[in-house]
Amino acid sequence: MIEAVGLTKRYGDKTAVYNLSFQVRPGAVTGFLGPNGSGKSTTMRMILGLDNPTAGHVTIGGHPYRKLPNAARQVGALLDAKAVHGGRAARNHLLSLAQLSGIPARRVDEVLGVVGLQDVARRRSKGFSLGMGQRLGIAAALLGDPQVLLFDEPVNGLDPEGIHWVRNLMKALAAEGRTVFVSSHLMSEMALTADHLIVIGRGQLLADMSVTEFISANSADFARVRTPDSEPQLREKLTSALTEAGGHVLPEQDGALRVTGLPLPRISDIAHGADVRLWELSPHQASLEEAYMRMTQGAVDYRSTADQKAGLQQPLPPGAQPPMPVPGQGQPGWYAPPPPQQGGQPFAAPQGAPGQAPAGPYGAPAAPGTVPGGQPANPYAAQQAPQHLPQAPAAAPQTPQPPAAAAPPATAPAPASAPVTDPTKPEDAR
Amino acid sequence: MSTPQPPTQQAAPDWQAAPGSPYPTYTSPIPVVRTTLVHALASEWTKIRSVRSTMWTLGVFVLLVLGIGLLTGAVVASSDSDLAGESALSLGFFGLLLGSICVITLGVLTTASEYGTGMIRTTMTACPSRGRVLAAKGIVFFLVAFVVTLVSATVVGLFHVSLLEGNGAGDPTGTEWLKGTVGVSLYIALLGLLSLAVGSIIRHSAGAITLMIGLLLAPLVIALFMFSESLKDVQQALFEYSIPNQMSIFYANSLSDSGPSGWDPLWIVLGVTAVAFAAAYALLEKRDV
Numbered sequence: 001m002i003e004a005v006g007l008t009k010r011y012g013d014k015t016a017v018y019n020l021s022f023q024v025r026p027g028a029v030t031g032f033l034g035p036n037g038s039g040k041s042t043t044m045r046m047i048l049g050l051d052n053p054t055a056g057h058v059t060i061g062g063h064p065y066r067k068l069p070n071a072a073r074q075v076g077a078l079l080d081a082k083a084v085h086g087g088r089a090a091r092n093h094l095l096s097l098a099q100l101s102g103i104p105a106r107r108v109d110e111v112l113g114v115v116g117l118q119d120v121a122r123r124r125s126k127g128f129s130l131g132m133g134q135r136l137g138i139a140a141a142l143l144g145d146p147q148v149l150l151f152d153e154p155v156n157g158l159d160p161e162g163i164h165w166v167r168n169l170m171k172a173l174a175a176e177g178r179t180v181f182v183s184s185h186l187m188s189e190m191a192l193t194a195d196h197l198i199v200i201g202r203g204q205l206l207a208d209m210s211v212t213e214f215i216s217a218n219s220a221d222f223a224r225v226r227t228p229d230s231e232p233q234l235r236e237k238l239t240s241a242l243t244e245a246g247g248h249v250l251p252e253q254d255g256a257l258r259v260t261g262l263p264l265p266r267i268s269d270i271a272h273g274a275d276v277r278l279w280e281l282s283p284h285q286a287s288l289e290e291a292y293m294r295m296t297q298g299a300v301d302y303r304s305t306a307d308q309k310a311g312l313q314q315p316l317p318p319g320a321q322p323p324m325p326v327p328g329q330g331q332p333g334w335y336a337p338p339p340p341q342q343g344g345q346p347f348a349a350p351q352g353a354p355g356q357a358p359a360g361p362y363g364a365p366a367a368p369g370t371v372p373g374g375q376p377a378n379p380y381a382a383q384q385a386p387q388h389l390p391q392a393p394a395a396a397p398q399t400p401q402p403p404a405a406a407a408p409p410a411t412a413p414a415p416a417s418a419p420v421t422d423p424t425k426p427e428d429a430r
Numbered sequence: 431m432s433t434p435q436p437p438t439q440q441a442a443p444d445w446q447a448a449p450g451s452p453y454p455t456y457t458s459p460i461p462v463v464r465t466t467l468v469h470a471l472a473s474e475w476t477k478i479r480s481v482r483s484t485m486w487t488l489g490v491f492v493l494l495v496l497g498i499g500l501l502t503g504a505v506v507a508s509s510d511s512d513l514a515g516e517s518a519l520s521l522g523f524f525g526l527l528l529g530s531i532c533v534i535t536l537g538v539l540t541t542a543s544e545y546g547t548g549m550i551r552t553t554m555t556a557c558p559s560r561g562r563v564l565a566a567k568g569i570v571f572f573l574v575a576f577v578v579t580l581v582s583a584t585v586v587g588l589f590h591v592s593l594l595e596g597n598g599a600g601d602p603t604g605t606e607w608l609k610g611t612v613g614v615s616l617y618i619a620l621l622g623l624l625s626l627a628v629g630s631i632i633r634h635s636a637g638a639i640t641l642m643i644g645l646l647l648a649p650l651v652i653a654l655f656m657f658s659e660s661l662k663d664v665q666q667a668l669f670e671y672s673i674p675n676q677m678s679i680f681y682a683n684s685l686s687d688s689g690p691s692g693w694d695p696l697w698i699v700l701g702v703t704a705v706a707f708a709a710a711y712a713l714l715e716k717r718d719v
Contacts, residue, residue: 001453025453026453026454026455026456027453027454045551045718045719048555049554049558050551050554050555050718050719051718052716052718066558066559069464069465070462070463070464070465071555071558072555072556072557073458073462075555077555079551082547082548083548083549083550083551083552084547084548084549084552085477085481085543085544085547086547087481087482087483088481089480092476092477093480096474096476096477096480097473097552097553097556099469099473099476100465100469100472100473100553100556101465101556101557102463102464102465102469104460107460140552140556144458144556145458145459145460146458147455147456147457147458176456177453177456178456
C-alpha cells in the first residue's frame with residue numbers, strides 16, 4: 001500500500017507536483033497517467049525516497065521509503081531503463097543489486113530467465129536495445145520478489161510480444177496480492193492493464209477512480225442516429241424534436257446525429273412520433289483514450305502545432321485548393337466531444353476561433369468532397385464547406401455564427417450533466 | 431446501453447466501500463535478511479571489478495609505476511653516478527607521481543560514474559541508506575588502491591635496491607622501507623579516496639577528475655612562476671605543501687628543509703579526506719538523487 005498525502009515538489013519556482021494525495025492498494029494494477037512532464041516520474045522518485053518532497057509525505061506500508069528495513073525486499077522499481085552502468089554486464093549489474101539486499105545469487109539467474117535475457121546475461125548492457133534495457137530494468141524490479149512494485153513507463157521500446165508479456169506480468173503480480181503501480185502516458189495501454197487509475201496533469205490530481213468508473217464518468221455514452229440522406233428536412237425535424245425532449249444533439253461530419261441525454265428506446269419513440277424514418281440508431285461509447293484526452297487537454301505542457309510554413313510556400317496556382325490538414329494536427333481539442341455545458345471554452349483553443357469549439361470535436365473540417373451536394377438545407381454542410389476552404393485552420397476565425405436556430409452549439413446545453421463531465425475541475429472538486 | 435444518465439459521484443468503487451477489509455498481501459518465499467555494511471561491501475566489490483575502467487586505470491597505473499621505475503633504475507645503474515649513501519627507494523617516486531593520476535581517476539569514477547549513467551538511482555532505490563553505500567564504496571576502493579599501490583611500490587623498491595647496490599646506494603633501513611612502501615601507498619590510496627569524495631560531491635566525472643589533477647599539479651606549477659619577492663612565503667608554502675613534494679617526503683628528499691616532514695603528509699591528506707567525506711555524506715543525505 002502506497003499512501004501519498006499532500007505531496008508537493010518544487011524545483012526553483014517550477015512546481016512539478018502540487019498537493020497530490022492518493023492511495024495505491026494491493027491486489028490491483030493501478031495506472032498512473034498523465035501527459036509528458038505532468039510529474040509522474042517526480043512522484044515516483046518521491047515515493048522511492050530519491051527526491052525529498054517540498055511538502056507532504058509519502059509512505060509505503062506505513063513507513064517512509066528510506067526508513068524501510070531492507071527496502072529492496074519490499075519495494076521493486078523500474079524507474080529508467082537507462083539507469084544502469086553501460087559498461088557492466090547484465091548479470092553483474094543484477095548481482096551487485098542482489099548482494100546489496102542479501103538476495104541469493106541464484107535469484108539473479110532466475111529473474112534473467114523471467115525477463116528472457118539469459119542469453120545476453122554476460123554482455124555489457126551498453127549494447128542493449130531499448131527493449132532489452134527495459135527488460136533488464138524489470139528484472140531488477142523483480143529481483144527482491146517484493147510486495148510493492150513501481151514501473152515507470154515499462155512498455156517503452158518493447159516489441160508487441162514484450163508489451164503483451166508486461167501486461168500479463170503486471171496482472172499476474174497484482175493477482176498474487178502485490179501492489180502494482182504503473183505509470184504511462186498511454187491510456188489505451190492502461191485500459192488493458194490497469195484496474196484503477198490515478199490521473200494527474202501539471203502535477204495535480206485529476207482523477208482517482210476505477211477504470212470502468214473513469215470511462216463512464218468521462219465519456220458520456222451517446223447514440224448515433226442517421227436519417228435518410230435524401231431527405232434533410234427529416235434530420236432537422238428530428239433534431240428539434242430530440243432537443244425539445246431534453247436531448248443533446250450534435251451533428252456528425254457524415255450527416256449523422258450524435259445524441260446524448262436520451263435512452264435509445266426514447267429516441268426511437270420520438271422519431272416515430274415525429275414521423276421520421278431512421279436509417280441508423282446505434283449505441284456508442286467514447287473510448288478511454290478520448291476520455292483521457294479530454295481530461296488532460298488543459299494540462300498538456302508540450303503540444304504540437306500545425307506546421308504552417310508561413311511565408312515559405314509557393315503561392316498556390318489559381319483555382320488550386322490547399323491540402324486538407326491531417327485531422328488532429330495542430331488542432332487542440334479536435335478529438336474530444338465538447339463538454340455539454342455552456343459558457344466559455346473549458347480547454348485551450350489557441351486559434352481562438354469562435355466556430356472552432358463546436359466544429360472541433362469532429363476533427364478535420366469536412367473535406368469539400370464529402371459534403372453531400374444535394375443538401376442545401378443542411379446548415380452544417382453549407383457552413384463548413386466555405387469555412388474550411390480558404391486555408392489552413394488559422395483562417396477559421398471568420399466563421400460566422402451558426403444561423404439556424406436549431407444549431408446545437410447555441411441551443412443545446414445539457415446543464416444537468418455539466419458538473420460531472422467538466423474536465424477542467426479536479427476530481428475532488430466535483 | 432446508452433442511458434446517458436450522468437454517473438452519480440456517490441457510487442464509490444467496491445474496494446472503497448470496505449476499507450476495513452484486510453488487503454491481500456504477498457509474502458516472498460525468499461528469506462528476508464537484515465542488510466548491513468557487509469552486503470554493501472560485496473555489492474561494491476562486484477561493481478568495481480565488473481567494469482573495464484577499473485582494469486584500465488589500474489593496469490595503466492601498474493604499467494606506469496613499474497615501467498618508469500625499471501627505466502630510471504636502468505638509467506641510473508648504467509651511468510657512473512654515485513648515490514653517495516642515499517636510499518635507492520627514492521627512485522620509485524617518479525612512477526608513483528604519474529601513477530597517482532590513475533588512482534585519482536578511478537576514485538572519481540567509482541562515485542561520479544554512477545551519476546553519469548543514472549545507476550545511482552537504481553543503487554539508492556535498492557539501498558536507501560545512502561551513507562552505507564558511500565562508506566562501502568570508500569572502503570572497497572581504498573583497499574583496492576592500497577593493495578595495488580603497495581605491491582607495485584614494493585616490487586619497484588626491491589628492484590631498485592638490488593640493481594643499485596653497485597652505485598653507492600645505502601641499504602634502506604626498516605623505517606625507510608616502511609615509508610617508501612606502506613607510507614606512500616597509504617598516501618596515494620587516501621588521495622584516491624579524496625577523489626572519490628570529490629566525485630560524490632561534484633557528481634560529474636570529467637569535472638571532478640579535472641579538479642583533482644589540478645589539485646595535484648597546479649600548486650607546484652603556480653609556485654614556479656612566483657618570482658616576486660613579496661610572494662616568497664606563498665611560493666614556499668605552495669612548494670612545501672604541493673602533493674608531489676608531500677610524496678617525496680616519504681623518500682626523505684623534500685624540496686626544502688622546513689615544512690612537513692616524517693609522516694606529516696599522511697596526516698594532512700587524512701584530514702583533508704575526512705573533511706571531504708563529511709561534506710560528501712552531508713550532501714548525499716540532503717540532495718535529491
